[in-house]
Each structure stands twice: as C-alpha cells, then as structure tokens.
Amino acid sequence: xxxxxxxxxxxxxxxxxxxxxxxxxxxxxxxxxxxxxxxxxxxxxxxxxxxxxxxxxxxxxxxxxxxxxxxxxxxxxxxxxxxxxxxxxxxxxxxxxxxxxxxxxxxxxxxxxxxxxxxxxxxxxxxxxxxxxxxxxxxxxxxxxxxxxxxxxxxxxxxxxxxxxxxxxxxxxxxxxxxxxxxxxxxxxxxxxxxxxxxxxxxxxxxxxxxxxxxxxxxxxxxxxxxxxxxxxxxxxxxxxxxxxxxxxxxxxxxxxxxxxxxxxxxxxxxxxxxxxxxxxxxxxxxxxxxxxxxxxxxxxxxxxxxxxxxxxxxxxxxxxxxxxxxxxxxxxxxxxxxxxxxxxxxxxxxxxx
Numbered sequence: 001x002x003x004x005x006x007x008x009x010x011x012x013x014x015x016x017x018x019x020x021x022x023x024x025x026x027x028x029x030x031x032x033x034x035x036x037x038x039x040x041x042x043x044x045x046x047x048x049x050x051x052x053x054x055x056x057x058x059x060x061x062x063x064x065x066x067x068x069x070x071x072x073x074x075x076x077x078x079x080x081x082x083x084x085x086x087x088x089x090x091x092x093x094x095x096x097x098x099x100x101x102x103x104x105x106x107x108x109x110x111x112x113x114x115x116x117x118x119x120x121x122x123x124x125x126x127x128x129x130x131x132x133x134x135x136x137x138x139x140x141x142x143x144x145x146x147x148x149x150x151x152x153x154x155x156x157x158x159x160x161x162x163x164x165x166x167x168x169x170x171x172x173x174x175x176x177x178x179x180x181x182x183x184x185x186x187x188x189x190x191x192x193x194x195x196x197x198x199x200x201x202x203x204x205x206x207x208x209x210x211x212x213x214x215x216x217x218x219x220x221x222x223x224x225x226x227x228x229x230x231x232x233x234x235x236x237x238x239x240x241x242x243x244x245x246x247x248x249x250x251x252x253x254x255x256x257x258x259x260x261x262x263x264x265x266x267x268x269x270x271x272x273x274x275x276x277x278x279x280x281x282x283x284x285x286x287x288x289x290x291x292x293x294x295x296x297x298x299x300x301x302x303x304x305x306x307x308x309x310x311x312x313x314x315x316x317x318x319x320x321x322x323x324x325x326x327x328x329x330x331x332x333x334x335x336x337x338x339x340x341x342x343x344x345x346x347x348x349x350x351x352x353x354x
Contacts, residue, residue, distance in 0.1 A: 131169070
C-alpha cells in the first residue's frame with residue numbers, strides 16, 4: 001500500500017510537471033525586429049550607419065538579457081514566453097564627447113502573446129547632440145596662442161582652429177571655453193537637446209555676444225534638429241545611390257528601369273526551387289540580396305542577374321566569395337520575377353562597401 005501511494009504521488013507530480021511544461025510552452029509567441037523604411041536618413045551631419053552593425057539588446061521584464069549583439073547576426077525570429085520585452089537599438093556606444101560620432105537608436109517595448117507574432121519596427125533618431133565651430137580669420141590673428149575647447153559633464157574636447165568636424169555630446173549643458181597661459185573664460189553655454197546640431201561663428205568685435213573682444217554668434221541657417229531616420233536614402237526615389245530603394249521597397253516598384261537598389265549580398269546559385277546561402281558557389285550568373293546580411297530565406301530576397309561582362313566578373317560569388325555579406329548598391333531594372341522572386345536585371349553600375 002505504501003509503495004502504491006509513493007508511485008501515485010510520483011506519477012501525480014510528474015503529470016503536474018508535464019502539464020506545467022506544456023502550459024508554459026503553449027504560452028509562447030514570436031518576436032521579429034526590423035528597421036522602418038518609411039522615413040529616411042536626411043541628416044546633414046553625416047552618413048547614416050550600417051544597420052547590420054547596430055547593437056541590439058532584448059531583455060524581459062525582470063531585466064534578463066535574451067539577446068545582445070549586432071543586428072546583422074541576430075536571428076530572424078525569437079520564440080519567447082508571454083510577457084513584455086524591451087528592445088534597445090544603438091548604432092554605437094557613446095559615453096564621452098567625440099568628433100564625428102553621431103549615435104542613433106530607438107527603444108521599444110513589445111508585448112508577446114501566445115501563438116502570435118509581434119513585429120517591432122525600429123525608427124531610429126539621433127540620441128546625442130553636436131556643436132560645430134566656424135573660426136573667423138580675424139579671430140586667428142587676434143588670438144593666435146589661445147585654445148578653444150568644449151566642455152560638458154561627461155568630458156571635454158579641444159577644438160583646433162582648423163577643425164571642421166562636429167563635436168558630439170550627450171544631451172545637456174555644453175560650454176565653449178577659451179584659454180591661454182594667463183586666463184580662462186566661458187564664451188558660450190547652451191543646453192543641447194538630442195538631435196540638435198549647433199554651428200557657432202567665432203570672431204572678434206563689440207556686439208552683445210562679446211567676451212573681452214570675442215564674439216560668438218549662433219548661425220541659425222546651420223542650426224537644425226535631425227528628425228527620425230531609417231534605412232535607405234533621400235526619400236527612397238531610386239534616382240541615385242544616395243536615395244536607393246531598399247529590398248522591400250524595390251518589390252513595390254517592379255517595372256521601373258535604371259534605378260538604384262541596395263541590400264546585402266547573401267547568396268547565389270538561384271534555381272526555381274531555392275538558392276544557396278553558403279560557400280562554395282557554382283554559378284556566376286546570379287546572386288541574391290536582402291535587407292540583412294544574415295538572411296537565409298529566398299522569399300525575403302531580391303534576385304540579381306549578372307550579365308556577361310565586367311560587373312559579373314567583379315561581383316559573382318564564384319570568383320569573389322569575399323563579397324558575401326557585403327552591402328551593395330545596384331543600378332538596373334526592377335522586374336516582377338527572376339527565378340520566382342522579384343529581381344533586378346540589366347545592371348549598369350554598382351557601389352559596394354569594403
């Protein structure tokens with residue numbers, strides 16, 4: 001009797017554990033992350049960074065990290081338990097002032113529901129702010145031995161008279177100082193907002209902006225806030241490599257000729273049934289591009305015909321396996337179907353990132 005009770009308890013416990021496992025498994029949903037393609041990089045400050053290199057962090061409501069790494073290496077779909085998950089995207093790490101270092105990013109919370117797919121679309125905006133100095137020749141003559149520097153709570157940057165780059169800071173108070181061997185003075189101070197870029201003209205004179213003969217004037221024609229940016233070019237018109245269609249946009253523009261499209265080379269050896277995403281490759285006549293370098297789904301790709309000639313010689317994956325995973329801009333005709341998926345043919349020009 002005692003053995004029977006023990007077996008009964010064990011069986012009940014096992015059944016309960018299995019039931020709990022099945023219930024937990026049944027409460028899972030899927031998460032997919034992508035970048036928006038409806039607003040485009042119009043920043044005058046610098047080129048928009050490669051989204052494959054964006055740092056992605058996914059964590060649950062308790063702070064447990066589900067994924068941390070590059071967007072390009074991230075898998076297409078995450079199977080997660082029901083609950084809320086925070087997704088943080090950053091183009092780079094940024095903590096101290098630096099030249100030519102705009103940081104873009106977005107933070108969103110996704111609610112995962114059982115047996116449902118939640119798609120998070122990232123619309124990245126600039127997270128930091130910047131200042132650019134325009135130093136007049138008269139100032140150079142008047143103060144040849146002085147030093148200009150920008151200072152914020154997170155650090156300082158010396159701004160050489162010949163410096164042309166934008167100095168980037170965390171949002172907050174930034175001050176411009178001038179110092180020499182005898183003294184140091186604040187010439188300008190401002191609370192900068194995220195996405196704000198200021199241009200300051202430094203000269204000599206006697207107006208209201210004067211500090212011991214130095215003038216600091218805000219150039220309002222070069223003062224802007226960078227709005228949201230996403231992947232693509234200027235309005236995605238396809239007229240130039242700077243406003244090329246993304247892969248998904250190109251699929252909505254079949255029939256257009258002599259336009260630019262961009263993506264990542266992810267495979268080749270196309271057939272009516274599929275394609276290859278790994279080396280070695282055997283066909284020189286075609287390849288496929290996608291919005292992510294880690295894509296392994298033919299349906300998410302754009303097929304590319306490589307006609308005989310220089311472009312085929314320089315791009316085909318048989319002779320150029322190092323091109324796999326690289327970002328490329330192609331100029332050609334968008335067709336409704338080439339090997340069963342939308343494609344680009346009659347390529348007349350290309351740009352490829354090293």
